[in-house]
Amino acid sequence: MEETTVIKAYDRLARGYDHLFGPIFNPGRRRIIERMGCQGGERVLEVGVGTGLSLPYYPQDTAVVGIDVSDKMLAVARERVARQGLDNVALHRMDAQAMAFEDDSFDTVVAMYVASVVPDDARMSAEMRRVCRPGGDLFVVNHFTHHNRHVRRLERLVTRATPFLGFDADFPLEPFLQRAGFRVLTIEPVNLGGYWSLIHARNEAA
Ligand SMILES: C[S@@+](CC[C@H](N)C(=O)[O-])C[C@H]1O[C@@H](n2cnc3c(N)ncnc32)[C@H](O)[C@@H]1O
Structure with missing residues (x-):
């Protein structure tokens, strides 16, 4: 998808997003934050933070920065942060494929349900590695193309609706x-019947 199509899709989805993609994706969001094992004082970056559904799950002594390209998704996230008094969170409008952060700015960088949304996932991953400190943690949760050919056929059909859904269902x-x-380090199944995968990686020293 082109960047403008992505932004249009998520600006349109923003107000209904939490109903559509809240509970169904929450186990993956929670699992990642459990896996981080935050001890206090960590700096975490969430790329494609959306409406900020994961933000209340972080311990208050973990500094979280969330970025997104959709102003309307960010507006919902800002309301959540204000409503719940999440003083440990900062939100910015920024492209995950070209971030304004210095190298090695974060201990942990995470992309929840974003990899099959960004136009260029390789650029996003390279940026995630760049802004994460050497030895830090990288997490991605996403749906990947199913191994069963019948399910795969269905996913290919669903890709026709990509500009409206905002993600690519056929993503190996x-x-x-x-x-x-x-x-x-690990890949584990999460959410409904394990249809999504949680990837945990270690950022290599430069
Ligand atoms: C499926 S939503 C996931 C939102 C959130 N992570 C969650 O768990 O619900 C994908 C999000 O990625 C954002 N996004 C897409 N392309 C992006 C980019 N290049 N940079 C930053 N965010 C992007 C979209 O605006 C949208 O909010």
């Missing part, structure tokens, strides 16, 4: 990992 795991260049 292996090529994504190759483009990302992540040193993968």
Whole structure:
């Protein structure tokens, strides 16, 4: 998808997003934050933070920065942050494929349900690695193309609705990992019947 199509799709979805994609994706959001094992004082970056559904799950002593390209998704996230008094969160409008942060700015960088949305996932992954400190943690949760050919056929049909849905349902795991260049530690199934995958990688020292 082109950037303008992505922004249009999420600006349109913003007000109904939490109903459509809240509970169904929450187990993956929670699992990632559990896996981070925050001890206090960590700096975490969430790329494509959307309406900020994950933000209340972080401990208050973890500094979280969320970025997104959709002003309307960010507006919902800002309301949540204000309503719940999440003083540990900062939000910015920024492209995950070309971030304004210095190298090694974060201990942990995470992309929840974003990899099959951004126009260029390889650029996003390269940026995630750049802004994460050497030895830090990278997390991605996403749906990847199913191994069952019948399900796969359905996913290919669904891709026709990509500009409206805002994501690509036909998104194979292996090529994504190759483009990302992540040193993968674990991949675990999450959400409904394990249809989504949670990838945990370690950022290589430069
Ligand atoms: C499926 S939503 C996921 C939102 C959130 N992470 C969640 O768990 O619900 C994908 C989000 O990625 C954002 N996005 C798409 N392309 C982006 C980019 N290049 N940079 C930053 N955010 C982007 C969209 O605006 C949208 O908010």
